[in-house]
Amino acid sequence: MVIDKVGVVSRITPMLGIGGLSFLGDPSFALITVVVVSVWFLMGFYMLIFLGGLQDIPAQYYEAAVMDGAGPVARFWYITLPLLKPTSFFVIMVSMVAAVAGAQAFDIIYVMTKGGPANSTAVLIVYIYQQAFSFGAFGYAAAMSSILVVALMVVTAVFFKVTRGGRFEHDE
Template identity: 60%
Template structure:
């Protein structure tokens, strides 16, 4: 090859290197990588959540005994639930459970978050102790509390007897059992929501508190005018998650199954527990699927209302 040909070949190579390479741009490659990272979660949610939900929604229009026998029922299961007194009673119990547990859990968790933010001795140990119940299995928690609250021989009633105080039947009195489950649930979940509130408090710039202190604002005024407005997104998240967990049974089903079995006199039978009984004790899978779909619909409506009223934690005054 001559010297002129070599020079021309080198010039053509330089020109090709100077041109942008054909293929995906940097932004497209980053998007592709992001989708690859999301793919396992999307597949897991699709297989283990979306598909069962769609199957449950369809199953609600059939009568099934769980052994492959299906009979089309149309809207029969949905009309039956509105005349089922036990199901309606379980919905009322669920509403009471949610409207008591959610604000109580919210207040206790926020108070603990404000407490553990203080500079006091052994605060790290206290924070760990408050969070520790949440890492224990709910089944174990239920068994331990059932043992502690047993009539006469339980440590709680023995302590009350020692103090000459009344000893109620914590799990045997229909007027007390639901409140007992609520209190145990607060004890179990307060550490988790406390950590969420602590994270929200840490995101508030210190300069706001310094400005409030210069203006002469006390502890309550600083909380009401600085902490509370800037904590609204975190508060919205806590409220939403606690409501969904309460209705769906993530925070109550295990405790009720272990501690009370829905009793006494169905006083602790939440909607999700009654659905479980219809499906896995009585074999009414179609009817249970219809009730579960109805419960999911209520949750979706409640979530949409919360988003509409608060704009995801950003209120009109923000």
């Protein structure tokens, strides 16, 4: 039995007529599979953050909107969504850093594929790890890590400036 074809999805797909797929062994499916697993893995964390943001919205806003005749869509669009913008900003920032240099980018990929097959899942942080610990190019890996940190800082600063610290407000 081939190890990369063992699992719930690999047992269900032949029943659907899509048998013989190797989700982690085929370079065209490997990165998509890792992304799906990453999203599933971190979904609960982000849901808890959004739940905290939702619980922070005062109930009086919804009561006033109901009295004014606002329906569920209007309450979501004009109360919930604007008041969740700081929470959304935080989630976007944390997930961006995690996707580039955190659990989504390294841990899951290293455990599942180690950058393979055919380097199809070797994202930048995995490449830096390979350069340092597989090939001994510590200086090159350190330089790439420094550039990655600076790039993340620049992107974060630009995003912070554009959204005014997650408030998404305009000076009007």
